[in-house]
Amino acid sequence: MPQLCKIIPERCIACGLCAVYAPDTFDYDDEGIVLFAQDPSAHQQFISEENANQVLLAYQKCPTRAIVIEK
Template sequence: MYYTKVNQDSCIACGLCQIISPDLFDYTSEGIAFTKMDLNAGNVPVPAERFEAFLDAYRKCPTGAILRSNRPFPPGEQ
């Protein structure tokens, strides 16, 4: 089980994660990515049926802004 969130300070708004996994990622009005399932809190596990798309986006993010963890991210952690 994995949890994910986007380090928004590292995101360059390239659009790749949303193209690869539109069910998981979206963009703010400024074009910065965030995880849709928990509004980038990193406390909801990636659904099993979306794991492969998540992993593809995670591996292809040019800045490494997509983070992953095997437990929920602490509140407020970037």
């Protein structure tokens, strides 16, 4: 079942870990702030099962909890 992933750019400190752990899902803007790679203007999207493990790891590694996963 797809999980809903949300990003909270205001919490992001531009460390880049999300893009390291889940490069197919996350990217960052010119200031290093998190955004979704496929839809940079979105603040939430469903995560495919094939990317779920990478996104979970990025969520766990994010030091400011700028990534939120809902089931």
